[in-house]
Amino acid sequence: xxxxxxxxxxxxxxxxxxxxxxxxxxxxxxxxxxxxxxxxxxxxxxxxxxxxxxxxxxxxxxxxxxxxxxxxxxxxxxxxxxxxxxxxxxxxxxxxxxxxxxxxxxxxxxxxxxxxxxxxxxxxxxxxxxxxxxxxxxxxxxxxxxxxxxxxxxxxxxxxxxxxxxxxxxxxxxxxxxxxxxxxxxxxxxxxxxxxxxxxxxxxxxxxxxxxxxxxxxxxxxxxxxxxxxxxxxxxxxxxxxxxxxxxxxxxxxxxxxxxxxxxxxxxxxxxxxxxxxxxxxxxxxxxxxxxxxxxxxxxxxxxxxxxxxxxxxxxxxxxxxxxxxxxxxxxxxxxxxxxxxxxxxxxxxxxxxxxxxxxxxxxxxxxxxxxxxxxxxxxxxxxxxxxxxxxxxxxxxxxxxxxxxxxxxxxxxxxxxxxxxxxxxxxxxxxxxxxxxxxxxxxxxxxxxxxxxxx
Amino acid sequence: xxxxxxxxxxxxxxxxxxxxxxxxxxxxxxxxxxxxxxxxxxxxxxxxxxxxxxxxxxxxxxxxxxxxxxxxxxxxxxxxxxxxxxxxxxxxxxxxxxxxxxxxxxxxxxxxxxxxxxxxxxxxxxxxxxxxxxxxxxxxxxxxxxxxxxxxxxxxxxxxxxxxxxxxxxxxxxxxxxxxxxxxxxxxxxxxxxxxxxxxxxxxxxxxxxxxxxxxxxxxxxxxxxxxxxxxxxxxxxxxxxxxxxxxxxxxxxxxxxxxxxxxxxxxxxxxxxxxxxxxxxxxxxxxxxxxxxxxxxxxxxxxxxxxxxxxxxxxxxxxxxxxxxxxxxxxxxxxxxxxxxxxxx
Numbered sequence: 001x002x003x004x005x006x007x008x009x010x011x012x013x014x015x016x017x018x019x020x021x022x023x024x025x026x027x028x029x030x031x032x033x034x035x036x037x038x039x040x041x042x043x044x045x046x047x048x049x050x051x052x053x054x055x056x057x058x059x060x061x062x063x064x065x066x067x068x069x070x071x072x073x074x075x076x077x078x079x080x081x082x083x084x085x086x087x088x089x090x091x092x093x094x095x096x097x098x099x100x101x102x103x104x105x106x107x108x109x110x111x112x113x114x115x116x117x118x119x120x121x122x123x124x125x126x127x128x129x130x131x132x133x134x135x136x137x138x139x140x141x142x143x144x145x146x147x148x149x150x151x152x153x154x155x156x157x158x159x160x161x162x163x164x165x166x167x168x169x170x171x172x173x174x175x176x177x178x179x180x181x182x183x184x185x186x187x188x189x190x191x192x193x194x195x196x197x198x199x200x201x202x203x204x205x206x207x208x209x210x211x212x213x214x215x216x217x218x219x220x221x222x223x224x225x226x227x228x229x230x231x232x233x234x235x236x237x238x239x240x241x242x243x244x245x246x247x248x249x250x251x252x253x254x255x256x257x258x259x260x261x262x263x264x265x266x267x268x269x270x271x272x273x274x275x276x277x278x279x280x281x282x283x284x285x286x287x288x289x290x291x292x293x294x295x296x297x298x299x300x301x302x303x304x305x306x307x308x309x310x311x312x313x314x315x316x317x318x319x320x321x322x323x324x325x326x327x328x329x330x331x332x333x334x335x336x337x338x339x340x341x342x343x344x345x346x347x348x349x350x351x352x353x354x355x356x357x358x359x360x361x362x363x364x365x366x367x368x369x370x371x372x373x374x375x376x377x378x379x380x381x382x383x384x385x386x387x388x389x390x391x392x393x394x395x396x397x398x399x400x401x402x403x404x405x406x407x408x409x410x411x412x413x414x415x416x417x418x419x420x421x422x423x424x425x426x427x428x429x430x431x432x433x434x435x436x437x438x439x440x441x442x443x444x445x446x447x448x449x450x451x452x453x454x455x456x
Numbered sequence: 457x458x459x460x461x462x463x464x465x466x467x468x469x470x471x472x473x474x475x476x477x478x479x480x481x482x483x484x485x486x487x488x489x490x491x492x493x494x495x496x497x498x499x500x501x502x503x504x505x506x507x508x509x510x511x512x513x514x515x516x517x518x519x520x521x522x523x524x525x526x527x528x529x530x531x532x533x534x535x536x537x538x539x540x541x542x543x544x545x546x547x548x549x550x551x552x553x554x555x556x557x558x559x560x561x562x563x564x565x566x567x568x569x570x571x572x573x574x575x576x577x578x579x580x581x582x583x584x585x586x587x588x589x590x591x592x593x594x595x596x597x598x599x600x601x602x603x604x605x606x607x608x609x610x611x612x613x614x615x616x617x618x619x620x621x622x623x624x625x626x627x628x629x630x631x632x633x634x635x636x637x638x639x640x641x642x643x644x645x646x647x648x649x650x651x652x653x654x655x656x657x658x659x660x661x662x663x664x665x666x667x668x669x670x671x672x673x674x675x676x677x678x679x680x681x682x683x684x685x686x687x688x689x690x691x692x693x694x695x696x697x698x699x700x701x702x703x704x705x706x707x708x709x710x711x712x713x714x715x716x717x718x719x720x721x722x723x724x725x726x727x728x729x730x731x732x733x734x735x736x737x738x739x740x741x742x743x744x745x746x747x748x749x750x751x752x753x754x755x756x757x758x759x760x761x762x763x764x765x766x767x768x769x770x771x772x773x774x775x776x777x778x779x780x781x782x783x784x785x786x787x788x789x790x791x792x793x794x795x796x797x798x799x800x801x802x
Contacts, residue, residue, distance in 0.1 A: 008510025011726035012517075032503060033522075033720070033741070035734075044728035049721075051507040071511055155612070181612070187642070192601050192635025199605020202590050203540065205612055223632075226595050227602060235583035236574035237797040239590065271798050295800035 002082060003052045005036065005075040007061075007068050010046045017041045018066045019074060028056045030077055037063070037074070054079045127282070127319055131312040137170045139281040139313045140246075140302065143288035144171070144208060146317045148178055151206060154292055155182040157193060158210030158247070167212045168248060168307055194220030194245070198227045201241035201297075208292060211247035214263045214301065221266075228297040229272030244291045246300035249277070250341060250392045251440060253305065257428035260436075262393035264340065267299045268370040268402070274323050275370040277301040279344035281311030283367055286321030294323060303342045326373035328380070332360035335450050336380040338403055339390040340366040343441065347390050350446035359454060369399050377403060378411045385416040386453040390446055395423040417453040422446050483691045485759040491533065491690045492754060493768050495525035495747050498549045500776045501558055502721075505548060505565055508780060509725050514565045518579050521549030523720040526746035527652055528553035530693025531620055534701055538615055542590040542603040543622035545580035546652075546719075550622065551592075556584050558775055562783035570786030574793060597623060597630030600649065604636040607647035607710070618646045618704045620697075626657020628671055634678075637710070641678040646704035648697070649675070649712045652687065658723040659731040672714035680710050687715030688744045718744070 007017065018040040024030060035047040036056070057078035061068055068074065134142070148154045155178075160167045162175040162185040175183040186193040190211060197207040211217040217224065224245060232240040251260035267275045274296050278284040284302070291298035321327075329344060330351050339347040344365045351361040362380050366373065381387050387407055389400035400421035407419055425439045483491070502520045509518045521528075524546075532553040535541070543550045551561050556572065564571025564582050572582045580594040590606060593599040603621025610617040623633065628651055640647050651671045655662050662669050672682030681703065685696040693715065700711035718740045722729040729737075754760050 006511060008507075009512050010510070012515055014726075032500075043726075044730070046728050049503075049506070051503045187635075187638055189635040189638065191632045192604075192639060195598060195601025195632060196605040196608055196636065196639055199542075199590075199602035200608045200612070201605070202602065203606040203609025203613075205609050222595055222598060223601065227593070227598055231583075231591070232800070233797045234573055234577040234581035235591070235797075236572065236576050238573070238583050238585045240800060242800070274799070 001079065002057060003054065003077045003079065004073040005048075005050070005077060007039070007070050007072045007074050008048060009070045010039070010041065011043070014041050014070060016067050016069050019061050019063050019068055020045060022059060022063050024056045026056050026059060030054055030056055039068075050077065052077055054082070057082070127314050127316075129314055129316040129319065132315045133310055134281060134313050135308055135310050136278075136281055136284045136302070137168060137172075137307040139285040139311070140170050140288055141172055141174065142313075143285045144292070145174060145177060147289055147292040148174070148182060150317075151292075153204065153206040154208065155184065155205065156208045156210060157184040157186050157197060159186055159188055159212050161185060161210050166210075168304060170302075170307065171210070190216050190219040191223065195223040195227065197243060198223050198241045198297075201228070201243040202231070202239055206242055206292065208244045208246060211245065213252075213259060213304070214247055214249040215259050215261055217245065217247065217263070224267070224273070224297070224299070225270050229270045232296075233272060240295065241297045242295045244288070244298050244300055246288065246291070247302060248304040248307070249301035250303050251305075251424070251429055251436075254431060254433065254436060256431045260429035262301075262341075262391065262424070264301055264369050264391070264393055265398045265402075267301075268372070268399060270370075272297070273370060274298040274368065275301065276323055276368045277303075277341040278367065279306070279339075279341055279365055281313035283321060283327075283365070285313050286319055287323065287367060290320040290323050293320065298323065301341060305342055321367060324368045324371040324373060326367055326376040327365045328362060328376070329365045330361065330363040332362035332384065334359045334361060334384055335386040335388060335454055336362045336364060336377065336384045337388050337390060337446065337450065338364045338366055338377055338400075340369055340399065341392065343390040343392055346441060346443050347446060350390075350443040350450065353443060353447050354450055357456075359450060359456065361450060366399070372399075372402065372406070374406050374410065377407065381407055381411045382414045385414055386450075387415070387419045388422060388446065388449045388453060389419070390422045390441055392424050392441060394426055395421055396426060398423055417455065420449040420453050422449050483694065485757075487533070488691075488750065488754055488759055489768070491529050492747065492750050492765065493772065494529045494532075494553060495690065495750065496769065497558070497772045497775060498525045498529070498552050499747060500772050501552055501562070501779065502548060504776045504780050505562065506721070506725065508562075508566065508783070513784060514579070515567065516578055517545070518565065518725045519546040519723065520721040520725075521546055521719070523740070523745075524652060524654060524687065524715075524717045525549060526690035526693055526750075527650070527687045527715045527717055528622075530690040531648075531650060531697045533690075533694045534697035535618070535620065538588070538617045539620065539701075540588045540590055540603075540606045540610070540617060541620045541622075542599045542606060543592065544596065544599055544624060544627060545592070545594045546624070547580065547582060547592045551582060551584070551589060554584075554587050554589050556582075556587050556589060558779035559782040562779040563786045566783040566786070567788065568783060568786035569789045569793070570782060574797075575789040576793065576797065597627040597633050599623065600627070600630075600633045601636040603649075604640045604645060604647055604710075607640065607645040607704075608643070610646050611643070616705060618648060618701050620648050620650055622650045622652060624657060625651060625653040625655065625662050625671060626660070626665065628674060629657075629665060634674075637675055637678040637680055640710040641675070641680050644707060644709035646707075647710045648700040648704060649680075649710060651712065651714045652717055653714055654717050654719040656719070656723070656731065659727070659729075661731065670714070672712055675710070675712045680712055682712035682714060684714045684716060687717035688746045688749065690746060690750060
């Protein structure tokens, strides 16, 4: 049976072109791969290769013809032993390649929905088991150790995590307990070891990749986003990177612009990632354990300034903090303050001050910034009708901006005042002590913002 | 390292056909016929993909593998079932070589639910857990640290597996590859880095992109042995792959294979290929085409005759036609699929 050669599309956007030149003539034998003609588009001249074999039976569009539509037959190839008359039966009308695309049925996203959020579920029962007073760095270390004891696939890698015991001593003692197969000092090579960690996760392991600080993880951003976050989707659910990227995030003290930045909003932007930012010891241990157990890539944003602070931390190895659920740290009726990481402590300090002035603030520790526990925030705002977000990140496109938008979408009618954001100033972090202090959010600014939304 | 560099230097691609190592002559008649069938399947598959692209049935980017078939077919012939493989976006040939179903590959190209990624990955992003094929990656060079991580997992689990991580001569100038080389060598990870040197990174010839164009030497600073291989000769590729695999499996760490090859088509479908002459392409096709060379060998060694190979051609055509039909008949993904596979459920 004769074969029609159709005008090909040579780029995603091409709709028509010019037949510039026929390189084969009627009667010429054609082999698969032979260039039969050249076509011109507005961008380039391209060669058309035959995909089939036979003899060129007929040229349907003469060279020099412009505006030849994609999928219009341009020639006929006769198969072995076929008569030239077979070519005559073919018309030069374009063949529709496919039916017109069907308008996709609208489906709504489970995450960003225009429907009102369901009321928040009853809060998880408060942990009533044993607690031990320890620093955040100890809580993080115990979280890793406990999970490594129960799951052989879990290992820790990063700069100085093994012999040096951690640049911030978070991995103290782990090398001794688990050996150098599972606690691995890497070269200074963030992009490389992040990618290696993702590959190891593809291969069935559960890596904990420590970045000495998240400022250095920017070098590895491609592997975190393009490889870790997207592979489950791109593979139709066949593969994924169940792993943890962790390390200190945000401002330390007097280390200048390149070492003082909060990346919460950066990672929270990416579907496929989960992002948590612990404040208390309970958060640190419970969220890191949950992150290690999670089947998704989880970014754990710690804070260097909190590493040395002590809390009463649950000591039950089964204690985990569910990712995606916020915690109401302080109940109140007059205003809602949302915060994550170190800012939770600032918010609580501000709340104490406000209480003295007769304003009862409800402080929500977000714990997770992706998924964000919108339901808990909405239900609080329905009660308080006012919202202030506090974060150490820059304001533009920050978590506060996101919360503000969601509250407008989901609780607009409950607001008695515009949402206010308290954040780091919109400048690179200065080194000078006085300027650094001016750049970072502090309780007095939170108090001021709360008074503004309370019209006090 | 010096040893390997020397041995490789002694055996440049042009000479290697004659001085092929002992193993390269070991291919049995059945193996040669199977190599022929598989290379032809890749070529016909890619030609069909090009045709479907021209008809608007395949969208976006589509990077064809035509001309390079001997590389993956030879590499696969030396690999074991529990080995893993990862490559870049010019990946259709790899998937077919590693025994993935042409129907599933073609249906992914057309973006249908019958595709390997349910239509959500496309030409550059396909995977098969069953065949240990870990993609299909679109960021140039990123698959090399990932493959190194798969090798890390092989070693951690002590399962005896080796990873084959492929990249092109263009990708080899990405910095993260050298970060991966360093760790692979430092930790003696079982990974074969396969550099498919087809002479052009998109439109830039290797001479215009690389200060040193002998790419098998790129591991020198990390103590990784390298070897230059005639990537148009499937039997020689298989022999080199066996040598590299043995090296890795014996715990000596990574190995680099530079495959001298050539792609006949443009970088992607929309590449007019003005950076090289038609004569250059025609000369490679005429003189060193991997399929034609194998066919000549099959005839000269009287392993098979024209009629028998014609029969294989026919069978291959049937497989490719069936794949193309499946890829057009398979439905587009259900709209509900938009929101699945972002996170693990439960």
